[in-house]
Each structure stands twice: as structure tokens, then as C-alpha cells.
Amino acid sequence: MRHTITVLVENEFGVLSRVAGLFSGRGFNIDSLSVAPTNDESISRMTIVTRGDEQILEQISKQLNKLIDVIKVIDFTGGEAIEREMALIKVTAEDVSRAEVLRIADIFRGKIIDVTPKSYTIEVTGAPAKIEAILELLRPLGLKELVRTGPVAIGRGAKGWKG
Amino acid sequence: MKMTGARILLECLKLEGVDTVFGYPGGTVINIYDELFSFKEIHHILPRHEQAGVHAADGYARATGRVGVAIATSGPGATNTVTGIATAYMDSIPLVVITGQVPTALIGNDAFQEVDIVGITRPCTKHNFLIKDVREIATIIKKAFYIARTGRPGPVLVDLPKDVQIATTEFHYPETIELRSYKPTVEGHPKQVEKAVSLLLTAKKPVIYVGGGVISGDAAGELRALAAKLNIPVTTTLMGLGSFPEDDPLSLGLLGMHGTYYANMAVTNCDLLVAVGARFDDRVTGKIATFAPHAKIIHVDVDPTSIRKNVRVDLPIVGEVKDVLSKMLKATEEQGDRADEFRKGVEPWLAEIAGWKEKHPITYKQTSATIKPQFVIQKLRELSDPDAIVATDVGQHQMWTAQFFTFTKPRTLLSSGGLGTMGFGLPAAMGAQAAFPGRQVIAICGDGGFQMNMQELATLVQNRLPVKICILNNNFLGMVRQWQELFFDKRYSQTCLELPIDFIKLAEAFGAKGFQATKPDEVEETIKKAFDTPGPVIMEFKIAREEKVLPMVPAGASLNEMVLNA
Ligand SMILES: Cc1cc2nc3c(=O)[nH]c(=O)nc-3n(C[C@H](O)[C@H](O)[C@H](O)COP(=O)(O)OP(=O)(O)OC[C@H]3O[C@@H](n4cnc5c(N)ncnc54)[C@H](O)[C@@H]3O)c2cc1C
Numbered sequence: 001m002r003h004t005i006t007v008l009v010e011n012e013f014g015v016l017s018r019v020a021g022l023f024s025g026r027g028f029n030i031d032s033l034s035v036a037p038t039n040d041e042s043i044s045r046m047t048i049v050t051r052g053d054e055q056i057l058e059q060i061s062k063q064l065n066k067l068i069d070v071i072k073v074i075d076f077t078g079g080e081a082i083e084r085e086m087a088l089i090k091v092t093a094e095d096v097s098r099a100e101v102l103r104i105a106d107i108f109r110g111k112i113i114d115v116t117p118k119s120y121t122i123e124v125t126g127a128p129a130k131i132e133a134i135l136e137l138l139r140p141l142g143l144k145e146l147v148r149t150g151p152v153a154i155g156r157g158a159k160g161w162k163g
Numbered sequence: 164m165k166m167t168g169a170r171i172l173l174e175c176l177k178l179e180g181v182d183t184v185f186g187y188p189g190g191t192v193i194n195i196y197d198e199l200f201s202f203k204e205i206h207h208i209l210p211r212h213e214q215a216g217v218h219a220a221d222g223y224a225r226a227t228g229r230v231g232v233a234i235a236t237s238g239p240g241a242t243n244t245v246t247g248i249a250t251a252y253m254d255s256i257p258l259v260v261i262t263g264q265v266p267t268a269l270i271g272n273d274a275f276q277e278v279d280i281v282g283i284t285r286p287c288t289k290h291n292f293l294i295k296d297v298r299e300i301a302t303i304i305k306k307a308f309y310i311a312r313t314g315r316p317g318p319v320l321v322d323l324p325k326d327v328q329i330a331t332t333e334f335h336y337p338e339t340i341e342l343r344s345y346k347p348t349v350e351g352h353p354k355q356v357e358k359a360v361s362l363l364l365t366a367k368k369p370v371i372y373v374g375g376g377v378i379s380g381d382a383a384g385e386l387r388a389l390a391a392k393l394n395i396p397v398t399t400t401l402m403g404l405g406s407f408p409e410d411d412p413l414s415l416g417l418l419g420m421h422g423t424y425y426a427n428m429a430v431t432n433c434d435l436l437v438a439v440g441a442r443f444d445d446r447v448t449g450k451i452a453t454f455a456p457h458a459k460i461i462h463v464d465v466d467p468t469s470i471r472k473n474v475r476v477d478l479p480i481v482g483e484v485k486d487v488l489s490k491m492l493k494a495t496e497e498q499g500d501r502a503d504e505f506r507k508g509v510e511p512w513l514a515e516i517a518g519w520k521e522k523h524p525i526t527y528k529q530t531s532a533t534i535k536p537q538f539v540i541q542k543l544r545e546l547s548d549p550d551a552i553v554a555t556d557v558g559q560h561q562m563w564t565a566q567f568f569t570f571t572k573p574r575t576l577l578s579s580g581g582l583g584t585m586g587f588g589l590p591a592a593m594g595a596q597a598a599f600p601g602r603q604v605i606a607i608c609g610d611g612g613f614q615m616n617m618q619e620l621a622t623l624v625q626n627r628l629p630v631k632i633c634i635l636n637n638n639f640l641g642m643v644r645q646w647q648e649l650f651f652d653k654r655y656s657q658t659c660l661e662l663p664i665d666f667i668k669l670a671e672a673f674g675a676k677g678f679q680a681t682k683p684d685e686v687e688e689t690i691k692k693a694f695d696t697p698g699p700v701i702m703e704f705k706i707a708r709e710e711k712v713l714p715m716v717p718a719g720a721s722l723n724e725m726v727l728n729a
Pocket residue numbers: 253254255314315316373374375376377379380381399400401402403417418419420421422439440441442443444446447463464465466469482483484485557558562579580581582583584642
């Protein structure tokens with residue numbers, strides 16, 4: 001099962017490699033990982049998308065907690081979080097397809113951020129499923145380049161995790 | 164007062180109560196050694212290889228319960244420590260290893276003797292640090308010791324660049340330290356303990372399965388009291404040997420691959436298993452699907468990752484064994500009559516176990532022509548001091564020691580269990596002897612593993628460390644040969660050591676003494692002579708070359724599928 005895990009870590013040298021090393025060393029999957037400092041500069045926040053059965057997820061979360069630099073681990077599974085991802089998509093746009101690309105971008109509230117006679121570059125954000133959906137429509141028109149941030153997640157409701 | 168970083172390091176060690184360090188000099192630690200030259204409060208021992216230095220610090224830690232300290236220079240010095248660090252990591256032994264590093268300005272430049280030791284040791288340390296500023300030294304050393312010894316203990320490496328050792332600053336050592344990201348659980352949750360005791364008291368066929376956590380958590384007393392109070396048989400892992408007296412009728416000895424018939428039968432047939440400071444290693448469980456198939460499992464461990472890692476657990480308790488066992492003991496005392504009823508209820512179970520003990524005791528066939536290794540181990544027990552410390556190497560001799568020595572006190576067996584590091588025994592004994600100059604320390608080695616760190620004979624002689632070294636010489640890499648005999652048609656590929664080594668002359672070359680026994684009736688005399696001779700001594704026993712360690716659960720088989728006889 002797919003899990004989105006948020007990890008608050010000390011914003012210190014080497015922490016990313018400790019986390020990445022934990023996943024590779026123990027054979028856990030990482031589908032995506034994004035990391036940046038939080039409002040509290042001493043803390044970084046990672047969002048990791050991973051897969052595994054219940055026992056593996058329990059181990060992942062325990063092993064993350066065991067790392068000395070990890071302050072908090074939150075497993076956001078079960079819909080209590082909002083996830084957003086951004087994609088930058090460079091797509092072939094010539095002759096007839098130019099209008100089609102624009103239409104699709106518009107439907108997904110994408111922005112055109114670069115234009116050439118042969119291509120459009122689209123910026124789109126949304127839940128991972130939305131990104132998948134626009135990609136599916138654009139793929140037949142010719143994807144030249146794709147970059148995705150991987151999702152970030154935040155809990156629903158008034159309560160906030162410090163940092 | 165302003166001090167150099169090197170001096171600050173030594174002051175920190177002193178304030179942590181470090182009296183002995185094992186280290187090897189080199190270019191990037193020369194400033195530390197220069198400070199050490201006039202620093203009298205710390206005794207420095209110079210091993211002949213950095214790996215041995217770390218094993219010695221590890222042996223010191225296992226024997227005393229304190230943090231062991233080792234120092235090495237950058238580059239090759241640092242890489243030589245890796246096996247020692249990984250050994251300590253797998254067995255949860257508290258160490259602080261300090262490595263020199265090239266000056267900060269050169270880091271990343273492929274400088275002379277530069278290696279990314281923090282990167283290399285990340286997966287085999289509990290934590291590690293690179294110090295970049297002299298003002299950080301005191302806090303980081305404080306953190307290093309705190310992390311090494313608390314929670315589930317483990318090795319911590321501190322990498323200290325040369326320019327940071329030379330820089331100066333005011334020295335101030337923090338009295339306490341708090342880490343928002345590291346707060347190990349000490350106390351077991353009272354509700355969980357209560358539930359555990361209720362569950363325990365419903366059992367008719369209970370077994371307590373004890374591991375290294377009871378030794379590192381200093382809870383042998385609590386364990387013994389609980390087992391005695393409730394009449395519960397106790398089996399221990401290799402790492403747990405000594406936590407429960409093996410001469411107690413409730414002791415089942417070792418379990419697992421080379422465990423006793425009765426321990427493995429008891430675990431397979433029990434209806435309740437209380438795992439205390441043990442981690443369900445595959446050498447212990449055999450085939451997971453058939454491990455303790457009828458039992459409810461209670462698991463006490465300070466490290467949540469140990470729980471439910473390999474086996475299902477019905478009742479987990481996270482906390483220090485000492486705290487949890489004493490709470491359990493208290494709760495059972497409050498049960499009064501129920502505890503007495505329980506004691507009576509387990510009588511049939513104890514009788515069943517006694518039957519297994521009688522049917523297949525731990526044994527071997529004595530002969531008059533060749534020395535049986537098991538006989539040597541029994542004689543060593545008989546003739547050694549009751550509080551003697553035994554360090555083993557890795558292989559058949561290690562298992563024979565585990566099966567036949569009869570350990571009764573915690574911290575008297577020092578053995579590399581998790582990593583199974585050949586070459587561990589001699590330097591570990593050296594570290595223990597440095598910690599306890601007045602106690603008898605015995606290193607039990609195979610002829611193969613002894614050769615992996617035999618240069619330490621020099622360190623023993625130089626530092627007057629009177630370790631008694633027993634070499635069980637089968638002229639084979641015996642443990643591997645045993646597998647080849649049983650599972651590879653006796654194709655002894657590269658396990659015969661062939662070249663006969665004159666260990667007696669070897670001892671003499673280092674200025675030590677050596678004695679040899681080739682026949683059973685020479686064993687006792689040889690041991691006595693070795694024990695009576697001052698200083699380090701090698702006693703070499705030419706043993707039956709193809710003796711096997713039995714019982715044996717073949718890898719991947721169920722615990723009750725033991726090979727009992729050859
Ligand atoms: C050749 C060879 C053969 C072997 N055969 C066997 C065999 O037949 N049987 C056998 O048992 N082993 C055998 N071993 C050893 C085996 O590989 C493991 O090292 C051993 O079984 C692990 O012991 P343990 O479960 O006690 O764990 P340890 O490694 O000692 O771990 C201790 C556990 O206790 C926890 N802990 C630590 N401190 C505390 C505390 N204060 N409070 C609470 N919990 C704490 C830790 O978190 C950890 O989970 C063999 C090794 C070799 C090299």
C-alpha cells in the first residue's frame with residue numbers, strides 16, 4: 001500500500017543521507033522524497049512516499065524514529081492529509097496540437113511558463129492523481145521533458161505540527 | 164582558560180570518567196598524542212592494529228558496562244576501525260571512536276589520507292559526528308557519550324579534523340545534555356506491564372527467553388527473582404549467557420541453532436514466551452513459521468524496532484529491562500495466591516522439560532586418544548576462578564564454550580554474536596584485562612581466528628596484561644568445515660589451514676609463554692601450568708580435528724528439527 005510519511009528532522013549536514021541510507025540499506029522503497037527547511041530554520045521537513053505492507057510500514061516509521069536526527073515521524077495515510085505536487089511539463093506543440101495543449105492546460109488550471117514555436121512548457125500543481133491525469137492527456141501529443149517535485153503533504157484541520 | 168581542541172578532547176574524556184583508551188597515532192591525531200604525552204589521568208594502550216584497538220575498547224565495555232574509547236588516525240587508521248565498529252554495533256555495545264581527519268579546508272579534495280569515515284560508518288554506528296569548529300567539541304563529545312550509553316547502546320564515531328584540534332577556545336563542559344530528537348523510553352508502560360502479568364499468569368507452559376539486553380541493562384538480579392518467584396524456566400541467547408546462572412535447575416542454557424535439545428523443545432512447545440532484551444535473531448528462531456507456534460509472545464525491549472521485526476508479538480513493552488522486570492515482579496507479588504497457584508500449575512511442564520533434559524543432555528563422546536574440545540572447555544571452567552572473564556573468537560570453539568562453560572555471572576562472556584567477527588577474541592580479552600588487571604581473563608580462540616589478530620601478543624606483553632589464551636587447534640576453519648561436511652559432501656574447499664604453526668615458539672617470539680597438550684591426560688596439567696605462570700600465556704590443545712558442534716538446527720529448519728548425533 002502507498003504511504004505518505006512526513007519526517008521532521010534537524011536541519012543538519014548529512015541528515016538526508018542518513019534517511020536515504022536507511023531506505024536503501026533496509027530495502028525499503030522510496031517513490032519520491034522532497035525536503036526543505038520549515039518556518040523554524042533549525043528544522044527541515046521531508047515528505048516521503050513509500051510502499052509496503054503494514055509490518056514494513058511499522059518498521060519504516062520505527063527505524064526513522066530511531067535515527068538520532070529525526071524529531072518526528074507522521075504517517076499520513078487514510079486521507080487525513082492534503083497532498084500537492086507540482087510538475088513542469090515541456091510538450092510538443094506544433095500546428096494543430098498547439099490549441100489542444102492549451103485547452104488541456106486550461107482544464108487543469110495549468111500555466112504556460114515558456115513558449116517556443118515548437119513547444120509549450122506547462123506548470124501544473126495538484127494532487128498526484130491530477131498530475132497523472134494531465135500527463136495521460138499530454139503524452140500522445142509528445143512529452144519532451146517532465147519534472148515532478150514529488151508530493152508534499154499537510155494535515156487537515158486546525159492543528160499544526162510545529163516547524 | 165583557553166585550550167587547544169586536542170586538549171579539550173582529553174578534558175572531556177576525563178570528565179566522562181574515561182580511565183583507559185586504546186589508540187594508534189598518525190598524522191591527523193599527532194596533536195592529540197602530543198597533549199596526551201603530559202596528560203596523566205588517562206592511560207593509553209597502544210594495540211598493534213586499529214581493528215584490535217576497537218575490539219579492545221569493546222571488550223572493555225562488555226566487561227565493565229562503561230563506554231569503551233578508541234582513537235585512530237585518518238584514512239587507513241579510520242578504515243581499520245570499521246570492522247570493530249560494526250562488531251560493536253551489531254551487539255549494541257557502547258563505544259566512542261575518535262578519528263583524526265584532514266584539515267577542514269582540505270576535506271573533499273582527496274587529500275593525503277583522507278577518507279569519508281562519517282559516510283563509511285553511517286550504517287554501522289548508532290550516530291556519528293564531524294566536528295567543524297573547536298567550539299563544538301565539548302558539546303559533541305558530551306552528546307557522543309550520552310548517545311552511546313543510553314537507550315539501546317551502540318558505537319558513536321567522532322571525526323575530528325586536524326585544524327580543529329589545533330584551534331583554541333575557552334573550555335566549558337556541559338553538565339547535562341538534552342536532545343529534542345532523541346528521547347529513549349526508560350519506563351515500561353504500567354498498563355502494559357499489568358496486562359503482561361495477567362497474561363503470564365494464565366500460562367501453563369511458560370518460558371523466559373533472555374538476550375543481551377538483560378546484561379547491558381544490568382537486570383540479572385530482577386530476572387532471577389522473577390523466574391524463581393514464578394518457577395519459570397529460562398533460556399538465553401549467546402549474548403544473554405551469564406544473565407541467568409546456568410547451574411540453576413530452571414536454566415535451559417542456550418537456545419537456537421546450537422542450543423540445547425531441551426531449550427529448543429521448550430520453546431517449540433511452550434504456550435507463553437516472555438522475550439526480554441532479545442531480538443529474535445535468525446540463529447535463534449530457525450524457521451519463523453514454526454517458531455514457538457503455540458505461544459503467546461510478550462516482548463520487552465528498549466528499542467521499538469526490535470519489536471515485531473521478525474515475529475508477531477501479542478504484548479509489546481517498550482522500556483528498560485530493569486524497570487519492566489522489577490515492575491512485573493512487584494505486580495506478581497501483589498497477586499499473592501494466584502502466583503502460588505501458578506507455581507503449582509507449571510509443575511507438569513517442568514517435569515516434561517526434565518524428561519527432555521534426561522533424554523538428550525548436552526554431551527559429547529570422550530576418547531582417550533585425542534583431546535575433545537568440549538572436555539577442554541569443561542576443564543577450563545573447573546580450574547578457573549568463579550569470576551573469570553572469558554572472551555571467545557568465532558567458530559566451533561565459540562559454540563563449545565557457549566555449550567560447555569556454564570556461565571553464571573553477567574559480563575563474564577565476551578563474544579561477537581551479531582557480526583561474528585573472527586579476530587575478536589584476543590583483543591577483546593585484552594580490553595577486559597586492562598579494565599580488570601586483577602581478574603582472570605581467558606581468551607578462547609580457534610587456530611584460524613587467533614591468526615587474525617595475533618599481533619596483539621605484543622600489546623599484552625608490553626602492557627603486562629596476563630591474558631590466558633586457549634587455542635583449540637583443529638588445523639581447520641572448523642565451523643565452515645562442519646558445514647562442508649554436512650551440506651557439501653565433505654568437499655573441504657579452502658578450510659584446511661595446512662601449515663602447522665608452532666604456537667609455542669610464536670608466544671616466545673613475543674616474550675610470552677606457551678604450553679601444548681596433545682593428549683587428554685595432559686589437558687589439566689597444561690591449564691594449571693598456564694594459570695600458574697605469570698603474564699600472558701598460550702595454551703594450545705591439539706583437538707579432534709573433525710569434531711562437530713551438536714546439536715545443530717540446519718539453517719532454515721525448525722527448532723525441533725535438530726541434528727543430534729553425527
Ligand atoms: C557461529 C555463530 C553461531 C551462533 N549460534 C547461535 C545460537 O545457536 N544461539 C544463539 O542464541 N545465538 C547464536 N549466535 C549469535 C546470534 O547471531 C545473535 O548475535 C544473538 O542470538 C543475538 O542475541 P540477542 O537476541 O540476545 O540480541 P542482542 O544483539 O544482544 O540484542 C539485545 C536486544 O536487547 C535490547 N536491549 C539492549 N539493552 C536493553 C535494555 N537495557 N533494556 C531493554 N532492552 C535492551 C536491544 O534493543 C536488542 O533488541 C551465533 C553467532 C555465531 C557467530
